[in-house]
Amino acid sequence: xxxxxxxxxxxxxxxxxxxxxxxxxxxxxxxxxxxxxxxxxxxxxxxxxxxxxxxxxxxxxxxxxxxxxxxxxxxxxxxxxxxxxxxxxxxxxxxxxxxxxxxxxxxxxxxxxxxxxxxxxxxxxxxxxxxxxxxxxxxxxxxxxxxxxxxxxxxxxxxxxxxxxxxxxxxxxxxxxxxxxxxxxxxxxxxxxxxxxxxxxxxxxxxxxxxxxxxxxxxxxxxxxxxxxxxxxxxxxxxxxxxxxx
Amino acid sequence: xxxxxxxxxxxxxxxxxxxxxxxxxxxxxxxxxxxxxxxxxxxxxxxxxxxxxxxxxxxxxxxxxxxxxxxxxxxxxxxxxxxxxxxxxxxxxxxxxxxxxxxxxxxxxxxxxxxxxxxxxxxxxxxxxxxxxxxxxxxxxxxxxxxxxxxxxxxxxxxxxxxxxxxxxxxxxxxxxxxxxxxxxxxxxxxxxxxxxxxxxxxxxxxxxxxxxxxxxxxxxxxxxxxxxxxxxxxxxxxxxxxxxxxxxxxxxxxxxxxxxxxxxxxxxxxxxxxxxxxxxxxxxxxxxxxxxxxxxxxxxxxxxxxxxxxxxxxxxxxxxxxxxxx
Amino acid sequence: xxxxxxxxxxxxxxxxxxxxxxxxxxxxxxxxxxxxxxxxxxxxxxxxxxxxxxxxxxxxxxxxxxxxxxxxxxxxxxxxxxxxxxxxxxxxxxxxxxxxxxxxxxxxxxxxxxxxxxxxxxxxxxxxxxxxxxxxxxxxxxxxxxxxxxxxxxxxxxxxxxxxxxxxxxxxxxxxxxxxxxxxxxxxxxxxxxxxxxxxxxxxxxxxxxxxxxxxxxxxxxxxxxxxxxxxxxxxxxxxxxxxxxxxxxxxxxxxxxxxxxxxxxxxxxxxxxxxxxxxxxxxxxxxxx
Numbered sequence: 069x070x071x072x073x074x075x076x077x078x079x080x081x082x083x084x085x086x087x088x089x090x091x092x093x094x095x096x097x098x099x100x101x102x103x104x105x106x107x108x109x110x111x112x113x114x115x116x117x118x119x120x121x122x123x124x125x126x127x128x129x130x131x132x133x134x135x136x137x138x139x140x141x142x143x144x145x146x147x148x149x150x151x152x153x154x155x156x157x158x159x160x161x162x163x164x165x166x167x168x169x170x171x172x173x174x175x176x177x178x179x180x181x182x183x184x185x186x187x188x189x190x191x192x193x194x195x196x197x198x199x200x201x202x203x204x205x206x207x208x209x210x211x212x213x214x215x216x217x218x219x220x221x222x223x224x225x226x227x228x229x230x231x232x233x234x235x236x237x238x239x240x241x242x243x244x245x246x247x248x249x250x251x252x253x254x255x256x257x258x259x260x261x262x263x264x265x266x267x268x269x270x271x272x273x274x275x276x277x278x279x280x281x282x283x284x285x286x287x288x289x290x291x292x293x294x295x296x297x298x299x300x301x302x303x304x305x306x307x308x309x310x311x312x313x314x
Numbered sequence: 315x316x317x318x319x320x321x322x323x324x325x326x327x328x329x330x331x332x333x334x335x336x337x338x339x340x341x342x343x344x345x346x347x348x349x350x351x352x353x354x355x356x357x358x359x360x361x362x363x364x365x366x367x368x369x370x371x372x373x374x375x376x377x378x379x380x381x382x383x384x385x386x387x388x389x390x391x392x393x394x395x396x397x398x399x400x401x402x403x404x405x406x407x408x409x410x411x412x413x414x415x416x417x418x419x420x421x422x423x424x425x426x427x428x429x430x431x432x433x434x435x436x437x438x439x440x441x442x443x444x445x446x447x448x449x450x451x452x453x454x455x456x457x458x459x460x461x462x463x464x465x466x467x468x469x470x471x472x473x474x475x476x477x478x479x480x481x482x483x484x485x486x487x488x489x490x491x492x493x494x495x496x497x498x499x500x501x502x503x504x505x506x507x508x509x510x511x512x513x514x515x516x517x518x519x520x521x522x523x524x525x526x527x528x529x530x531x532x533x534x535x536x537x538x539x540x541x542x543x544x545x546x547x548x549x550x551x552x553x554x555x556x557x558x559x560x561x562x563x564x565x566x567x568x569x570x571x572x573x574x575x576x577x578x579x580x581x582x583x584x585x586x587x588x589x590x591x592x593x594x595x596x597x598x599x600x601x602x603x604x605x606x607x608x609x610x611x612x613x614x615x616x617x618x619x620x621x622x623x624x625x626x627x628x629x630x631x632x633x634x635x636x637x638x639x640x641x
Numbered sequence: 642x643x644x645x646x647x648x649x650x651x652x653x654x655x656x657x658x659x660x661x662x663x664x665x666x667x668x669x670x671x672x673x674x675x676x677x678x679x680x681x682x683x684x685x686x687x688x689x690x691x692x693x694x695x696x697x698x699x700x701x702x703x704x705x706x707x708x709x710x711x712x713x714x715x716x717x718x719x720x721x722x723x724x725x726x727x728x729x730x731x732x733x734x735x736x737x738x739x740x741x742x743x744x745x746x747x748x749x750x751x752x753x754x755x756x757x758x759x760x761x762x763x764x765x766x767x768x769x770x771x772x773x774x775x776x777x778x779x780x781x782x783x784x785x786x787x788x789x790x791x792x793x794x795x796x797x798x799x800x801x802x803x804x805x806x807x808x809x810x811x812x813x814x815x816x817x818x819x820x821x822x823x824x825x826x827x828x829x830x831x832x833x834x835x836x837x838x839x840x841x842x843x844x845x846x847x848x849x850x851x852x853x854x855x856x857x858x859x860x861x862x863x864x865x866x867x868x869x870x871x872x873x874x875x876x877x878x879x880x881x882x883x884x885x886x887x888x889x890x891x892x893x894x895x896x897x898x899x900x901x902x903x904x905x906x907x908x909x910x911x912x913x914x915x916x917x918x919x920x921x922x923x924x925x926x927x928x929x930x931x
Contacts, residue, residue, distance in 0.1 A: 116514070118513070118514075137518070138513045138514060138516070139513065139517055139518040139519075142514070142515065142516025143516055147514065148514050150510070150514065154508050154510055154511035154514075155507075155508070156503070156504050156507035156508050156511065156512075157507060157508070158503075158506075158507050159503065159504075159507060163500070166500060167500055167501070167504045167512070167515055167517075168515045170497045170501065171515065171516045174497050175497075176495055176496065176497070179497070179500075215515060216515075219515055219516055371735055371739075373738075373742070418918060419917075422917075422918045422919070424918075426734055426735060427677045427734060427735070428917055430735075430738060431868055431872075431913075431917070432913075432914060432918075434865065435865065435869075435910045435913045435914050435917075436914065438865060438906075439907060439910045439911060439914070442903070442906060443907070446901070446903045446904050446907075453903075556861060560742070560746060563739075567739070598754050599753060599754065600749075600750030600751075600753040600754055601750065601754055603746050603749075603750040604746070604747045604750045604751055604754070606743075606746065607743035607744065607746040607750075608743075608747065610739065610742075610743040610746075611725075611743045611744075614729060614730065614731075614736050614740060614743075615728070615729045615730075615731065618731075
């Protein structure tokens with residue numbers, strides 16, 4: 069569904085992402101992993117059209133969308149969420165979701181009806197009339213998901229939806245993401261919480277210093293020396309294999 | 315457009331009561347003052363589209379007002395064009411000016427204080443131009459020939475002028491309400507609340523902001539034409555002057571920016587206050603603006619949502635419960 | 642025509658020095674507090690009246706008035722920031738702009754009420770003295786103002802770079818939280834900075850009045866020019882403000898020469914719009930916060 073080929077981006081002299089490629093097949097959950105500062109979010113901003121890649125192409129449903137504006141990409145059915153949640157603070161939960169719903173529903177009544185439906189699907193039925201500013205972090209993460217879903221997007225790019233949540237909330241959101249996928253959506257998610265990814269993603273890519281260093285099912289990745297080194301530092305893999313004490 | 319609380323209902327009722335009272339008081343001073351307040355209310359409603367709903371604070375809204383007034387005046391005075399065509403031309407000119415300023419400033423990502431200052435600079439450029447060229451009458455301004463009649467949009471009976479102005483204000487408010495409840499309105503408000511999030515949700519934020527500037531410009535141009543048709547005379551310091559830019563933003567901020575009634579409530583309230591002070595202090599010039607300044611500072615600190623926002627919290631009406639709410 | 646260009650440039654430079662002086666205060670305030678002080682021009686107008694009345698009632702020469710007006714306006718600026726602008730704007734950038742707009746509205750209209758819209762000038766013995774330079778005759782007052790402005794920029798720079806207070810102001814400008822943690826009184830530093838900015842305006846008034854006039858509207862004329870200077874020089878840059886002020890003085894003077902007196906200022910506003918659009922970081926700026 070999504071094919072990213074050799075995209076690169078530099079900021080000044082710093083190569084944030086170089087020659088990264090990835091594939092997201094329809095109906096799958098794919099994870100993009102990597103330590104802090106590896107370039108994951110930069111990848112997302114390029115795929116979703118917020119910044120233009122220096123090189124490389126992004127193909128979505130067979131169409132080259134490299135360099136299109138976010139609203140053009142959104143109209144084609146791909147949407148991103150933000151790591152730091154960005155609610156429309158002065159609006160209610162329902163109004164927030166309705167902004168997403170308006171993408172394919174020009175009429176207010178239709179958009180509102182869809183917003184309520186999506187809100188309830190994500191377990192926010194009781195807070196639809198509350199101001200978004202009053203939500204907890206977990207509530208805001210759900211809202212971010214609900215807004216994205218309401219646009220009718222087929223592919224969701226989720227940027228660390230689990231960061232900052234307590235374990236029970238993580239379990240809930242993992243369940244919600246699975247539910248979303250089972251309803252026919254495709255998901256590409258950024259995470260650096262390995263645990264969550266293990267149970268969710270079928271396949272995962274690992275980015276380190278802007279380069280794609282591995283691609284495999286998550287269970288195999290945790291065995292990959294390059295991945296372990298990326299996370300734990302140089303020499304960690306050998307120390308682990310030697311029964312060390314990392 | 316409907317009040318959501320007792321407090322709001324009281325505010326709206328007070329505004330309507332005042333507007334109706336003008337018909338029964340038959341005082342020429344009261345009438346002249348109210349005509350002026352209504353014209354300013356249209357400018358305030360114009361500012362409210364971009365400043366209130368879009369969060370784009372313009373400091374130079376006189377640029378729309380003056381452009382509308384001059385477009386109509388130049389056509390009528392220099393080319394003998396009919397006043398009704400002048401009206402349409404004024405609205406279109408205001409919209410084009412708004413869209414033009416929006417198109418170039420948003421293209422370069424200007425926001426916040428930068429946007430405020432650049433709009434002010436545009437108003438100044440237009441003021442200097444209008445006072446320098448012969449076809450705009452230079453420093454002397456332009457005077458439309460007195461010739462009352464429906465075809466010239468001039469009315470000897472001020473009650474007629476007032477009634478028409480009321481209808482115009484009502485129409486602009488209805489358009490505002492329609493806009494607020496439309497997809498466009500939801501997008502504009504989303505941009506005000508969080509532009510990045512709005513972009514991510516598929517909103518072409520540039521386009522929405524430019525359209526908002528065009529709508530605001532159309533309202534502003536309309537207000538300028540209304541002024542021209544009421545006073546039959548304009549000059550650059552009056553219609554492109556800083557006073558109009560200030561009045562455009564102060565009414566909505568006091569009354570409640572981003573609400574339908576706020577600009578009208580705020581403008582009427584301020585004008586009543588200013589007029590009262592003038593009478594108490596024997597017609598001192600400029601003192602009404604001192605009062606506006608004090609009220610604005612207090613409002614920013616104590617009524618961040620304006621009067622309508624504050625009133626919304628007084629005796630809120632219960633929302634109709636929907637039966638599927640506990641699902 | 643060409644014989645007129647050099648005098649126009651020189652006269653523009655002397656006016657530009659005043660612009661630079663007014664803008665130095667504004668850019669200092671922006672650089673540290675990250676706020677745009679819309680009342681800056683009104684404070685200039687107030688200072689001009691102060692200088693005018695000191696001369697009118699007490700016969701004090703504008704240059705002798707410097708040690709009187711300067712500290713008074715420093716205190717005024719300090720008090721305004723601490724007592725009004727900071728508490729009333731609740732930390733929002735737009736609110737600061739609106740509060741200072743309201744402040745300028747109040748000052749301008751109170752001036753109109755008390756002092757009427759009459760244009761006032763002072764009558765001093767050296768008012769018509771001129772200095773000949775490269776064949777151009779420049780008013781003595783303007784030449785003094787030019788050199789004074791050139792002197793003030795380095796003094797301010799030395800203050801920021803080489804004094805303890807300057808260092809703490811810089812610390813606050815760069816990292817407010819961090820400065821707070823190491824024990825710097827942020828509100829005091831902000832207010833001092835605002836006070837210095839206002840004192841710059843007072844100095845400009847003392848230098849300006851011998852060759853200029855004062856009306857309640859004069860502040861508004863200056864404030865837009867000052868914004869343009871600050872933006873052109875790069876928001877917060879002291880040397881930038883100096884260069885930009887001189888440049889704008891020349892632009893205005895040349896536009897006046899070629900387009901006619903009434904269109905002189907249009908060059909400044911067009912420059913303002915063009916800079917904001919194409920290079921909002923200014924000539925010597927380090928980038929701009931959107």
